Amino acid sequence: MRKFKTFESIAAYIDRKNIDTDAIIPKQYLKAVTREGFGENLFDDWRYLEPGNLGDDHSLRKKNPEFFLYNPKYRGAKILIAGDNFGCGSSREHAVWALMDYGFDVVISTSFADIFYNNCFKNGLLPIALHQQQINKLIKVTGSNENLITIDLSNQIIQTKNFEIKFNIDARRKEVLIEGIDDISETLKLSDKIKDYENKKALKTPWMFNS
Amino acid sequence: MKTLYDKLWDEHHIHSFDNGYSLIYIDRHLIHEVTSPQAFEGLKQAGRNIWSKKSIMAVPDHNVPTKMRENGIKDPISKIQVDALDKNCKNNNLLKFDLEDIRQGIVHVVGPEQGILLPGMTVVCGDSHTSTHGALAALAFGIGTSEVEHVLATQCLLQKKSQNMNINVVGEMPNYFYSKDLALLIISKIGTAGGTGFAIEYTGNAIRNLSMEARMTLCNMTIEAGATTGLIAVDEKTISYVNGKPYAPKEEEFKKASEYWRDLKSDEGAHFDKTIEIDVSKSSPMITWGTSPEMAVAVDDKLPDLDDERFISKRDDLVNAFSYMGLKEKQNVNSIELDKIFIGSCTNSRIEDLRVVADIVKNKKVAKNIKSAIIVPGSGLVKEKAEKEGLDKIFKKSGFEWRSPGCSMCLGMNDDKLSEYERCASTSNRNFEGRQGRLSRTHLVSPATAAAAAIHGHFVDVREII
Ligand code: SF4
Numbered sequence: 157m158r159k160f161k162t163f164e165s166i167a168a169y170i171d172r173k174n175i176d177t178d179a180i181i182p183k184q185y186l187k188a189v190t191r192e193g194f195g196e197n198l199f200d201d202w203r204y205l206e207p208g209n210l211g212d213d214h215s216l217r218k219k220n221p222e223f224f225l226y227n228p229k230y231r232g233a234k235i236l237i238a239g240d241n242f243g244c245g246s247s248r249e250h251a252v253w254a255l256m257d258y259g260f261d262v263v264i265s266t267s268f269a270d271i272f273y274n275n276c277f278k279n280g281l282l283p284i285a286l287h288q289q290q291i292n293k294l295i296k297v298t299g300s301n302e303n304l305i306t307i308d309l310s311n312q313i314i315q316t317k318n319f320e321i322k323f324n325i326d327a328r329r330k331e332v333l334i335e336g337i338d339d340i341s342e343t344l345k346l347s348d349k350i351k352d353y354e355n356k357k358a359l360k361t362p363w364m365f366n367s
Numbered sequence: 368m369k370t371l372y373d374k375l376w377d378e379h380h381i382h383s384f385d386n387g388y389s390l391i392y393i394d395r396h397l398i399h400e401v402t403s404p405q406a407f408e409g410l411k412q413a414g415r416n417i418w419s420k421k422s423i424m425a426v427p428d429h430n431v432p433t434k435m436r437e438n439g440i441k442d443p444i445s446k447i448q449v450d451a452l453d454k455n456c457k458n459n460n461l462l463k464f465d466l467e468d469i470r471q472g473i474v475h476v477v478g479p480e481q482g483i484l485l486p487g488m489t490v491v492c493g494d495s496h497t498s499t500h501g502a503l504a505a506l507a508f509g510i511g512t513s514e515v516e517h518v519l520a521t522q523c524l525l526q527k528k529s530q531n532m533n534i535n536v537v538g539e540m541p542n543y544f545y546s547k548d549l550a551l552l553i554i555s556k557i558g559t560a561g562g563t564g565f566a567i568e569y570t571g572n573a574i575r576n577l578s579m580e581a582r583m584t585l586c587n588m589t590i591e592a593g594a595t596t597g598l599i600a601v602d603e604k605t606i607s608y609v610n611g612k613p614y615a616p617k618e619e620e621f622k623k624a625s626e627y628w629r630d631l632k633s634d635e636g637a638h639f640d641k642t643i644e645i646d647v648s649k650s651s652p653m654i655t656w657g658t659s660p661e662m663a664v665a666v667d668d669k670l671p672d673l674d675d676e677r678f679i680s681k682r683d684d685l686v687n688a689f690s691y692m693g694l695k696e697k698q699n700v701n702s703i704e705l706d707k708i709f710i711g712s713c714t715n716s717r718i719e720d721l722r723v724v725a726d727i728v729k730n731k732k733v734a735k736n737i738k739s740a741i742i743v744p745g746s747g748l749v750k751e752k753a754e755k756e757g758l759d760k761i762f763k764k765s766g767f768e769w770r771s772p773g774c775s776m777c778l779g780m781n782d783d784k785l786s787e788y789e790r791c792a793s794t795s796n797r798n799f800e801g802r803q804g805r806l807s808r809t810h811l812v813s814p815a816t817a818a819a820a821a822i823h824g825h826f827v828d829v830r831e832i833i
Contacts, residue, residue: 173684174559174659178799183780187430187444189404189451191512201801210444241560244593245799246778247495248402249511270563270595271495271509278513326527328386339513340415343521346382346390350418350523353381353392363616363624364394364488365421 157280160333162308163261168230169237169298176245177272181254184209194250195257199225225258230298235305237264237294242283243272252279262307264314266291277329280336282309284323293319309334368634370531371598372566375506375631379489381523391526393518394488395505397474398425398461400452401780402493406516407455417459418522424483425456425463428473430780433743433770436466445781472746472772475499475713479583480746482612486601486628491518496713496796498589501598502582503605504631506566508595529596532565533639536573538648543830545723546581547715547794547813549573550588551653553645555663562594565641568633569599573647579608580717587714588796591660600632652829654700655798655811657688662798666816666828670698691800692808693788700826703810706789708733708740708767708821709803710814712777715794716745718752720814725758727818727829733766734824741768741783743775767821779804792820 185197187210196214203225205218219226225233236255242265243251252275255263262282276283284307286294297303297316306315309330314321331337343350358365369377382390403425410417417423430445440446449466456463462483464470470477475496477483484490490500490507493515500507514524534553554561567589569582577585582599589597599605606625609615616624651665662685664670671678671685673696678685689696694703710716710724721744733740742762744750750772753759759769776783777795785791785807794817798809812820819829 171683172687173681176797176799178778178797178802182801182805183778186401186780187442187448189408189448191405201805207805241563241593244559245495245797247493247509247511249405249493249513252511267560267563269560269593271511275511275513278511326387328384328388331386339525340413340517340520343390343517343523343525346523347521349382349390350392350521354522357392361487361624361627363620364485366614366616 157336157338159336160280160282160309162306162310163234164304164306165234166230166232166303167235167237167294167298167305168225168233169295170224171239173239174241174244175238177243177248177251178245180243180251181248186248186250191253193257194254195259198254198258199223234259235262235264235307236260237291237298240266242268244269247271249275249278252276252281256281264291264294277332278339280333282307282333284314286321286323290321294321368637370633370637370639371504371568371600371631372506372529372531372596373637375487375489376528378487379506388525388527390523392489392523393491394422395484395490396423396518397478397490397492397497398423398452398515399429399474399492399494400427400448401429402512403455403515404448404451405512406493406519409516410519415520417519420459420461422522423461424478424481425452425461426471426474426477427452427466429774429778431466431773432781433773433775433783436771442781469747469751472744472749473713473716473774475587476716476745476749479503480612480748482609482615485609485615485624486605487631491524495590495595496587498595498597499583499587499713501586501589501596502579503609504598504601504628506596509590529566530564530640531638532562532567532594532641533643534567534569535642535644536569536571536647537644538573538646540573540576540647541650543652543815543833544647544650545813545815546577546585547588548650548653549647550585550591551655551660551663551811552647552650554588554592554660555653556645557592557643559591559659559661560593562589562592565594566596566598567592567594569597574599575602578719579604580719583717584714591796601628652813652816654816654826656692656694657685658691658798658800659688660796660798660811662688663811664700666700666826668700670694670696670700672697701828702825704736704790704825705792705820706738707785707791708737708817709776709791709793709795710741710817711743711745711775712795713745714796715814716743716749718749720794721749721753721758724814724818725761727815728765728767728822729761731765731822733821736824737821739768740766740821741770741776743770744772746772776803778802792817792826
C-alpha cells in the first residue's frame with residue numbers, strides 16, 4: 157500500500173447524511189473482477205442522467221450539471237466533506253476503491269459506518285471524524301483556491317489559512333497509513349501463535365475443525 | 368461475569384497488540400462471487416497460500432439468474448464473475464455449491480442450513496448481512512475484500528473489541544407482527560447509526576419465543592442499525608436446529624458440542640455499556656416509507672409530519688426522501704400503490720416466510736395493477752421443501768412467479784430489478800436510493816405485509832384482511 161503523505165488540496169462538500177455504499181458505487185459496477193477503474197462511476201446515479209453499465213463508455217453518457225463534483229470550484233478536490241454516517245450499508249470495498257480512483261485521499265464526516273471505516277485503512281484512504289461545528293468551519297472554506305486545506309496526518313492537523321483543527325485517530329491506524337503497512341505480512345509474523353491456538357482448540361472443540 | 372460477546376471474543380482471541388488491537392481467529396469463511404475475486408487475485412500476486420481450506424464455503428448468489436437457469440448466465444460480465452469464483456474454488460479445492468447443486472442459494476441461508484457454521488464460531492463473509500448468523504450465537508460479521516484476503520491468508524483478523532449493547536424485548540409479539548417488523552421498529556427507534564461500535568445482544572421473552580428462522584431475520588437486520596454483529600444466546604431451540612444438519616457434528620461429538628454450546632449466553636449480571644428495553648405487546652406491522660431503513664412507520668400510522676418537532680434535525684433528509692419516493696407528508700400508508708412485489712433475500716426467504724405468504728395469498732389473486740410479483744426462495748433446499756408442501760402451486764395460482772434461489776431483486780445485480788420510479792413492496796433489507804434499480808422506490812416490509820399488498824395492489828394492514 158502506498159504511504160500517506162501530507163498534502164494540500166481544496167475540499168468538496170456534499171450536504172447529505174447517511175450516504176450509503178450503494179450510492180457511492182452502484183451494484184452494476186460490482187461485477188468487475190479488478191480493483192481499478194471505479195472512479196468514473198463514483199456516485200453514478202447522482203452524477204449521470206442516464207443509466208450506465210460496466211463496460212460502457214461513460215464519457216458519452218449525459219451528465220447531471222447539478223452534481224456537486226461538476227461544480228468548477230470543486231475541480232481537483234482530494235478532500236471530501238459529507239454528512240453524518242458516511243459509508244453505511246453494504247460492505248463493498250469498491251466504495252473505497254471508487255473514492256480513491258476518483259482522486260479522494262481524505263473523507264471528513266461526523267461519523268462513519270464501521271465496515272466502511274475499516275475498509276478505508278486497508279487501501280490508504282483517511283477518514284477523519286470531526287464535530288459538526290468543526291465541519292461547519294471547514295465548509296465555509298471549501299472550494300476556494302485561496303483556501304487550500306492541508307492534511308497533516310503525522311501531526312493530526314487540518315490546516316487552513318486562518319485556523320487549524322486537531323483530529324483524533326487511532327495510533328495503529330495512523331501508522332498503517334503513514335508506513336503503508338501490509339496487515340497480512342504483519343499477521344503472518346505471528347504464524348506460530350496462530351498454529352498453537354489451532355492445536356489447543358482442536359482438542360477443546362474438535363467439531364469446529366471438521367469439514 | 369461476561370456477556371455472550373465477551374465470551375465469544377475471549378475464545379477466539381490470539382494476541383493483543385499494545386495499540387488496542389487484537390488478533391482474532393476465524394472459524395468459518397463464507398465466500399460469494401462479488402467480493403472475492405480481487406482477494407484471490409491479491410493472494411496470488413503476493414504468492415501466498417490459503418491458510419485453512421476447510422474453513423471455507425463458497426456459493427454464487429448475488430449475480431445469478433433466477434429464471435431459466437438451464438440456459439446458463441446470459442450476461443457475459445456476470446458470467447465472468449461467477450466463472451472466476453468457480454476457477455478460484457477449483458484451483459484451491461474449496462467446498463462450493465454450484466448453480467446446479469440443490470444446496471445452492473443465498474450464502475446466509477445456505478450456511479446455517481448446511482450446519483457449516485455452528486454456535487460459538489467466528490464467522491465472516493464479504494457481505495454485511497453476515498450478522499444473520501448471530502442467531503446461532505456465532506460471532507459473525509461482514510468484512511471488506513481486503514479482509515477477505517487477510518482471512519484467506521492468515522485465518523485471522525485484526526479487530527478492536529466492540530462495546531456491548533443489550534436490546535431487551537419484552538411482551539408478547541402480537542399476531543402478524545414478525546421479527547422483520549421488530550427489526551424495523553428497533554431501527555426506527557435507535558437509527559441507522561444507533562448500533563455503530565456495538566455488538567448487540569437481543570434478549571427477553573419475545574426473543575426466546577422466536578423461531579430460529581425469525582431470529583435470523585432479526586440478526587440479519589442488525590447491520591441496518593449500524594452494528595456489525597447481532598447475537599442471541601443459545602437455548603434448546605438453537606441446539607435442536609443444529610441437530611442433524613449435514614455438516615454439524617454427530618452423535619457423541621454432538622452431545623459434547625451441545626454442552627459447550629449451552630454456556631453461550633451472557634452471565635447473570637454481566638455489564639452492558641448500553642441497554643434498551645422495548646415492549647412489543649402493542650406494536651403494529653411496520654413499513655419503511657423513505658430511503659433509509661430508519662424511515663419506518665407502523666402500518667396504521669401516517670407518514671411523518673414535517674412540522675413535527677421530533678424531525679427538526681432531520682428535516683432535509685425527510686424532504687429528500689419524500690421527493691425521491693414520490694410521497695407526501697402525513698399520507699396514509701394504505702394510499703401507497705405498488706407496481707411490484709419482491710419476496711426473498713437473506714432476510715426473508717426461508718420456509719417459514721414462504722408459509723406465511725402462502726397462508727395469506729391462498730385462493731386470492733395478485734391485484735391487476737401489480738406488474739410483477741416474484742417469490743425467490745433462499746436456497747434450492749427451501750425451494751424443494753416449499754414444492755413438497757405445495758406452496759409453489761398456491762403462489763402460481765395467485766399470480767406470483769416462482770423463481771430459483773439467489774439474491775435477486777434485493778440488490779438487482781441480475782435481471783431482477785425495478786425500472787425507474789417503480790414502487791415495490793420488498794421483504795429485503797435495504798431501501799437506499801437506487802438499491803433495486805436506478806430511481807427505484809423500495810418499501811421494506813415483512814412477508815405477510817408484502818403478500819397482503821400483492822393482493823390489494825396497495826399497502827393494507829394485514830391484520831384487517833385476515
Ligand atoms: S440477499 Fe441481499 S442482503 Fe442478502 S446477501 Fe444477497 S444481496 Fe446481500
